Amino acid sequence: MDREIEKLKGDAQNNSVDVLLVEDNSINQKLFSYYFNEYEVSFDVVNDGFEAIDILRKKKYKLILLDIELPKMDGYNTAKEIREVLNVDTPIVAITAHDIDDVKEQCFETGMNACFSKPISKIELVGVLTQFLPQEIFSNAIKRKADIEKVKDYQTIDFxxxxxxxxxxxxxxxxxxxxxxxxxxxxxxxxxxxxxxxxxxxxxxxxxxxxxxxxxxxxxxxxxxxxxxxxxxxxxxxxxxxxxxxxxxxxxxxxxxxxxxxxxxx
CATH class of the missing domain: 1.20.120 (Four Helix Bundle (Hemerythrin (Met), subunit A))
Known part of the structure; x- marks a missing residue:
């Protein structure tokens, strides 16, 4: 598994953009964008599988983050299209609101390399990025420590x-x-x-x-x-x-x- 990951990293070194995010939810788009900008990760964002296929015909990426539940064409079919039609071997990591155990088998069957579930924590995302992107991207940013403060207690929301x-x-x-x-x-x-x-x-x-x-x-x-x-x-x-x-x-x-x-x- 480690050798496979290193090969995937090595094959992607010359790509011009770090991450393609395929996600239709605007809040998730902004959340990912915030993280990417913080770690100086270059990225593009598209809203559905068809847009992903279209941009992958024109540009190369080191990593694809792919929501499973997408409008028009779901993540499974998008991944199959990327692998079988475009013949692109860029690592694909699935993101899902469902339980990982319910979807991981189908994710791997359609050519994805890993999957993780929402809500998306910074720690989880950094783990995925450090696994599939060059390590030097995070040499400075990862050293930052969280400054988690207590806030007022509310009846409904939890901060x-x-x-x-x-x-x-x-x-x-x-x-x-x-x-x-x-x-x-x-x-x-x-x-x-x-x-x-x-x-x-x-x-x-x-x-x-x-x-x-x-x-x-x-x-x-x-x-x-x-x-x-x-x-x-x-x-x-x-x-x-x-x-x-x-x-x-x-x-x-x-x-x-x-x-x-x-x-x-x-």
């Missing part, structure tokens, strides 16, 4: 994850909290609209997207089971309405507390 990934950066915490407020409002409106239209397919897609959004404010334990039920199960209208009601209540409380945090943030 532990946000404090961990921010490494004490107040501006980043404020920016991500603002993005959470915007994104969660958009998600709640979409859930209501889809329920009215009884558009189950779109409801499932919105529920999947919300997994990443709720992680930011520590809402996983409160909402994951309800989002999973919408995304994976066959529910009737009343069951969907009940699940969405709970999600809406928790998210609105979280949004209010996030706004309180913003009002007191320096």
């Amino acid at each position: 532990d994850y946000l404090k961990q990934i921010s490494m004490g950066d107040k501006v980043f915490e404020k920016r991500l909290t603002e993005q959470f407020c915007e994104k969660i409002s958009e998600n709640l409106n979409m859930l209501d609209e889809c329920l009215i239209k009884e558009d189950v397919a779109e409801l499932k897609f919105v529920a999947h997207q919300m997994h990443s959004t709720i992680f930011i404010m520590g809402l996983r334990s409160k909402l994951e089971s309800h989002l999973d039920a919408i995304e994976r199960n066959t529910l009737n209208y009343e069951q969907l309405k009940a699940r969405i009601g709970i999600i809406s209540l928790v998210c609105k409380r979280a949004r209010e507390e996030a706004r309180q945090f913003l009002a007191t943030a320096g």
Whole structure:
């Protein structure tokens, strides 16, 4: 395994860009971008598998970070296209909101080299980058230590994850909290609209997207089971309405507390 990784690193040394991120969630895009910029990692971001295939025809990368659940063409089919049609051997690392044990076999079958799950911690991402990118990229940045501070206790949100990934950066915490407020409002409106239209397919897609959004404010334990039920199960209208009601209540409380945090943030 170590020899295989070293070969993958060696084959990619001459590529012009470090990372291609294939991710449709805007919060995750900004989060990854923040990390990449902090470690001076060059990168491009695309929103779906077709965009990934198109850009890979024109540019080379040292590493591809690929979300499994993508619109238009999922990560599995995208990986197969990269390997079998483009004949590109760049390391591909899957990212998923699901349990790793549920997806890793299919990830490897479609040509991916590793996978890790959301929420994405800085430590996990740095581990992936140091495994597949040249070590000198991180020679200075990795020495930084986290400055995790205690914040006011809230009834709904939990800032532990946000404090961990921010490494004490107040501006980043404020920016991500603002993005959470915007994104969660958009998600709640979409859930209501889809329920009215009884558009189950779109409801499932919105529920999947919300997994990443709720992680930011520590809402996983409160909402994951309800989002999973919408995304994976066959529910009737009343069951969907009940699940969405709970999600809406928790998210609105979280949004209010996030706004309180913003009002007191320096």
